[in-house]
Amino acid sequence: MTKQIPEIKMIDSTFNVVTEGYNFVGKRMAQLETDVFEARILGKKMIVMTGRDAAELFYDESKIKREGAMPKRIQKTLFGVNGIHTKDGQKHKIRKAMFMSMMTEERLAHLRTILQEEWKRKGLEMEQKKRAVLFDESEELILRAMCRWTGVPLTDAESWRRAYEVGVMIDAAGGVGKRYREGEKVRTETEGWIQEVIEAVRDGRMQAEEGTPVHTVAFHQEEGELLDAHMAAIELLNVIRPAVAVARFVAFAALALQNFPEWKNRLGTTKELNNFANEVRRFYPFTPFLPAVVKEDFEWKGYQFKEGRHVILDVHGINRDPRIWEEPETFNPDRFNDFVDDRFNFIPQGGGDPDTGHRCPGEPIAVMIIEESVRYLTENLSYYVPEQDLTINMVRMPTLPKDRFVMDNIKVKGK
Numbered sequence: 001m002t003k004q005i006p007e008i009k010m011i012d013s014t015f016n017v018v019t020e021g022y023n024f025v026g027k028r029m030a031q032l033e034t035d036v037f038e039a040r041i042l043g044k045k046m047i048v049m050t051g052r053d054a055a056e057l058f059y060d061e062s063k064i065k066r067e068g069a070m071p072k073r074i075q076k077t078l079f080g081v082n083g084i085h086t087k088d089g090q091k092h093k094i095r096k097a098m099f100m101s102m103m104t105e106e107r108l109a110h111l112r113t114i115l116q117e118e119w120k121r122k123g124l125e126m127e128q129k130k131r132a133v134l135f136d137e138s139e140e141l142i143l144r145a146m147c148r149w150t151g152v153p154l155t156d157a158e159s160w161r162r163a164y165e166v167g168v169m170i171d172a173a174g175g176v177g178k179r180y181r182e183g184e185k186v187r188t189e190t191e192g193w194i195q196e197v198i199e200a201v202r203d204g205r206m207q208a209e210e211g212t213p214v215h216t217v218a219f220h221q222e223e224g225e226l227l228d229a230h231m232a233a234i235e236l237l238n239v240i241r242p243a244v245a246v247a248r249f250v251a252f253a254a255l256a257l258q259n260f261p262e263w264k265n266r267l268g269t270t271k272e273l274n275n276f277a278n279e280v281r282r283f284y285p286f287t288p289f290l291p292a293v294v295k296e297d298f299e300w301k302g303y304q305f306k307e308g309r310h311v312i313l314d315v316h317g318i319n320r321d322p323r324i325w326e327e328p329e330t331f332n333p334d335r336f337n338d339f340v341d342d343r344f345n346f347i348p349q350g351g352g353d354p355d356t357g358h359r360c361p362g363e364p365i366a367v368m369i370i371e372e373s374v375r376y377l378t379e380n381l382s383y384y385v386p387e388q389d390l391t392i393n394m395v396r397m398p399t400l401p402k403d404r405f406v407m408d409n410i411k412v413k414g415k
């Protein structure tokens with residue numbers, strides 16, 4: 001028997017999404033005591049879904065597609081227009097293979113070494129400054145590391161400006177008005193910068209080592225053709241930009257060390273450090289939800305999904321779902337000791353199989369950046385956390401601790 005999907009009886013709920021942010025979906029799910037509801041958002045009727053099973057459905061390519069799902073305003077700031085996030089089927093698989101080919105064990109080990117070197121440099125810089133904002137420093141550090149790793153040249157003179165611009169693109173994703181317009185502007189500039197690099201590599205003005213992401217993207221072919229240089233720039237930026245976004249998790253990790261200091265001396269083993277990084281990705285808000293579109297009519301748990309209907313997956317809610325996580329509101333890295341990941345129950349960076357579906361290819365990079373940052377902060381740096389506002393505004397998307405984690409009296413240990 002088919003059931004009626006519970007509906008939000010409002011002409012349009014966009015205002016509530018904007019004013020309630022990360023809380024919008026969870027609040028409605030609780031009010032309606034459901035895992036699925038329908039609402040009109042941005043003028044379109046959408047099915048909003050939460051829970052592990054909803055994630056499994058969302059990543060079933062026979063039922064759900066991406067074409068036409070991602071709002072243009074998010075493509076124009078965060079992702080780049082018509083990049084991998086919007087592709088389906090064979091086109092997506094070929095493009096995705098390009099990203100996945102960058103994630104070999106050897107290449108990732110190289111990135112870890114780069115991150116360790118960059119943290120050493122950063123530690124000394126921060127010590128000289130005495131007082132620094134961890135979020136800003138992390139953005140710059142990660143941009144440097146990613147440019148080295150991908151093979152994109154970056155001078156000392158430009159690293160802060162470029163890092164700031166990439167940060168603006170990320171921050172603009174959930175913004176309106178000035179915040180959105182600035183994001184769009186810096187995206188155009190940043191794409192121009194990377195496009196020049198791609199063109200220089202292609203015509204031999206710049207050397208790029210085989211196996212580096214810049215080489216991979218510059219010479220990646222689809223149907224016997226190189227990518228258009230602008231598209232290549234968008235996709236190379238789809239490696240660099242989201243890594244810079246991990247600075248949010250670095251700031252959250254520092255906040256966790258501050259608020260839950262009992263974990264500081266529980267980071268000695270690789271597993272403990274990894275658990276801590278995963279709990280940071282689960283506990284703190286980042287990706288709120290993901291959009292897609294129903295490919296053809298089907299029924300799920302008695303509900304009718306009609307072809308062309310937009311769907312939204314509640315990523316944030318699944319990270320805090322009490323059916324998956326015991327005491328979800330408690331920060332507890334130990335929960336990952338016996339956690340069985342079934343690809344749909346822990347999805348801070350999307351679910352399913354990264355090789356074949358849309359799941360983020362950058363999870364090992366994100367985890368590694370958090371791990372190396374936490375390692376450096378706890379083992380190599382001493383600092384004082386001055387009075388400041390570290391509240392997390394759950395309305396703003398994406399969010400971060402308000403004062404971006406100011407550190408004072410910074411000293412490198414054991415020099």
Ligand code: HEM
Nearest residue numbers: 084085238239242243245246287349350358360362365366
């Ligand atoms: C702050 C850390 C990160 C978060 C929260 C994050 C989150 C996500 C999410 C939610 C998706 C969408 C999954 C979907 O559409 O189903 C995604 C896709 C993607 N991410 Fe990440 N990501 C992060 C870091 C990275 C890094 C370091 C890379 C570098 C390679 C990366 C590259 C990508 C790409 C290329 C896609 C598109 C995949 C596809 O459509 O097949 N991300 N990410």
